[in-house]
Amino acid sequence: MPETADIIIVGGGVMGASIAWHLAQRQAGRIVLLEREALGGGSTGRSVASIDGLTFQPHAVELFARSAAFFRQGDALLDAPCGFVQTGLVVLAGVAQEAGLVTAVAHMQTAGVNIQLLTPAELAVLEPEMVLDGITAASFAPQAGYADPVLTTQAFAEAARRLGVIVQQGRAVTGLLRKGERILGVATAVGPITAPVVIVAAGAWSGPLLRTANIRLDLQPVRHPVVCLRRPSTFGPAHHSLLDLILGIYARPEIGGLTLLGSINPQIGYDPLDPDDGPGYVPDDYLLWTMERLTQRYPSLAHGELLTGWAGIMTISPDWQPVIGGWPDVVGLYCATGFSGQGFQISPAVGEFLAALVTGDSAPQLHPFSPTRLTAGQLLQTKQAAETYGLLG
Template sequence: MESYDAIVIGAGVIGSSVAYHLARLGAGKVLVLERLQIGAGTSTQSSGILRTHYSVIENVELARRSWSAFTDFSAYLDDEDAASGLVKCGYMICAPDGAKLDPLKSALQGQIDKGIAVQFLSQAEARDRLPIATFDDAALIGYEPEAGFADAYLVATSFARTARRLGVKIMEGVSVDRLLVEQGRVCGVETSRGTFLSRTVISTQNIWATDIERWTGIPTPVVPERHTVLALDCPGHAYTFQMPVFKDLGSRGMLYCRSYGGNQMLVSEGTVGETLAVPDNEQGDISMDYIVEVGAQVAERFPAYEAAGLASQWTGVYDVTPDWNPVLGRVPGLEGLVVGYGFSGHGFKLSPAVGLVLAQSALGLPTEVSLAPYALERFSTGQLLTGKYGLGAVS
């Protein structure tokens, strides 16, 4: 049985970030255990949008710190081979008169208060930036010029490769079967490749975080939820890389859109999806009725797309908590266990900052961002982090 100073469960974008930051902080011997391959779980299904816009102010700070890493990712990792695939095209969000108008005003002001560059656009200015859209109903349009999208798989593998160069051992194709506990403290894990000992375990298991409850009996409020992504093609009305990511709070599904492949539109709903009975990130069925419904919503904002064709489609699975925000940090009642789960669709955006603070927490260091609002106990005390737009992935 080998002993390590820290063991990380999961090598998606969060787990790989944790591993890298542990190494940078001098954690000693670090082992990462991944049931599949690095970045091959739900990280590969991410739409990759990067923004600091949140109606939950705690998320704004994590996103702001993460964005500073993404802007020059190779320098952040001190690895000239690291890449994020960043496209800095801006992020636009609009709301009509109604229930979402005041929350949008408040959220935009929250960004400004954090020192983030935010502009308020007229309808004409919005059309200049996104000429394939119409904004006749938009009462408020916010624009974050320092935003865009990137490639979650590239980010995960870059974190992991740099971590390996710093001495981290990553084992792929290894399932963790049990968390070993002795006298109220973690002491290791039992896996398909044997037992590994450590007094510090960091779980970044995403939709499989329910294993924690099975292993320890500690409630783990997370469910897997499937969401559908469509790629639409509309010749003569390309959604180019120069056009901003767009969030439509006026649409029924609170749609988000971005350029895909330089010409197509990637689009998905930002509302509650299909709850799965068990964790499963395999591709799900997508009904024609759903495609038609989302297409109709797209055409309301992008009129030419009423004639768009469906270029491709896929599903992705979120690890969703009751307030659609993550659980981060130490677990009460079990010393040595640190968790990061329940990102509810925005884990990639936050991955650099989250990896850092989870590594700091695991090493007993002060965290650069307080983890108190993200504590597991908030679900029993009622101090939830529910976003002001309702349940969905724009918390």
């Protein structure tokens, strides 16, 4: 007798785990989550896991706002620690990004996010060690922060298990089973599992897996390195999380007096790779590039101690926006992938809305991110986002 399920989720990163919990909450039937290695062992486990509660993509506002609210109560909702730490987020804009930041802040405020624009005097009080050169606008979101990506994934998965989801680690899906316009299940090394619904949440491996069902998604896995610095003891209280749109870097405090930093410039630190080769390490030129910019903003950090950072794999879509939903010509097949460096912080809302869609409710929040937009030439690239955030440049 072949194994059967009502819904199979492929991939036990934060996304697969969140989808599983949200489906279980809807009592969606026999749900099986298949992870070929260990939960959180893919991109998720190497994530900086910042929860900014801010996006420059108007269609994504609700995903970001709803998820940020979730993380603040995640421990209670999942009955397990997600490791959320509130740091506050400062965003810096220059002439080129100012209008975009003002618009994005207004959108987030409308969605209920606690975020304000700052005067230069307010910014100076908030960040006394910061050099304010080139800044024409800034925002502050006091409730932003970060969480522990592995704890969060395990919390979602455990909560899903308690509601009856079968979580199998060490079980790889070797192919999708499709007959005509219908998905039939998945193949694994130890036999197939049949199911009328399959959700591919396999991170950087989603593209190759979907090809086994004759579906092509233009996704690019890239290596993204993260630099780790110990702040000098003279620095004083930790800085807030930072998105510096002028210099093209992000930085956030980490426990132990550490700062994690990296590039938000798509030309730097987003190098295409084969995900099966692994994420690699932090190249010296990247380290120099990011440190030069961080110390331009916070000169006193030049006296910090550089520690070993790490690299992880991100999955970039053609418009740097998530790819979530199904296909009209393959009944029962869905994906949640292509998160382009922002998947951790929207995982709660993606799980919530995808679970709604799969169980027959409408989820208009996901329509703009449908995989069919990539083939229909309806990319979400907006001029404003490109100018503001650089990532679409």
